[in-house]
Amino acid sequence: MSKILENLHRTLAAGVVLAIVVFLIVNLGGFDPGPYVAFLFRFIHVWFGILWIGLLYYFNFVQIPSMPKIPDEQKPAIGKVIAPTALYFFRYAALGTIAFGLITAAHNGYIIEALTFQPGFRTIGIGMWLALIMGFNVWFVIWPNQQRALGLVEADADTKKKSARTAMLTSRVNTMLSIPMLYCMVAQQQGIGN
Structure with a gap:
């Protein structure tokens, strides 16, 4: 074992x-294999979502608050080894969550209704739009800024500092948005507030 x-x-x-x-x-x-395909898409969507939000919460609940407590000589281990690896899984978990969420919605025939907030699909639609905003933030705000902050791309010290702050604040925005997003995902399954 x-x-x-x-x-x-x-x-x-x-x-x-x-x-x-x-x-x-x-x-x-x-x-019956018919409903099982829909289940499989949803299962993969949820699995990626757990990985994505789990890493989001790791960054915000553990790594960011712990960084000031770590001696300067130990910080390169986080910035050069742990953070890039965590950010890799973070980015692709976000992509997988969104891709399989959209596949699930399309396969079940409600993607347009949800994205346009039609009755019966408003709750899931709000959740989907929040997830899309969060995914955009991951790929187009957090990741480029983290690349500069961690020295993965060339940047001067002032730019690194500003980029680290922008990445942190955007990560906090995603943490804030994750709460209503998760509410919407669970509430839709329970038929609440459609």
Whole structure:
């Protein structure tokens, strides 16, 4: 077991195998593949969303508040190793969340209704627009500014400082928007406020 858990890719593969085992157990009597495709898109959407918002909360609840407490000689480990890796997964989790969210909405036939706030789809529509704004912020504000702040692209000291602040404030905007966005996603599933 430790051979599996010592390697992230093996751990993820084991998780997929366990999910397949659960699927087989739950569907011993057979299953209708039609609804399962919609479920699979939603499942992948939620998985990416957990990764995205989990990293957003890691940055805002752990990394940003901890940085002033870290001795200067230890900060390069975060800026050169941990943050770039976390930002990689952060960006692509945002992309995966949005892509599979839109695929889910299109597959279930409500993408236009949601994005245009039609009755019955207003709550999910608001959530979708908040997620789109957040995704835009990740790729077009946070990431370019983090590249400068972390020294991944050339920038002078003043630009690095301004970029770090812009990235942090935009990340806080996303943290703020994540609360009503998550509310909308859950509320729609419960039929609240459509």
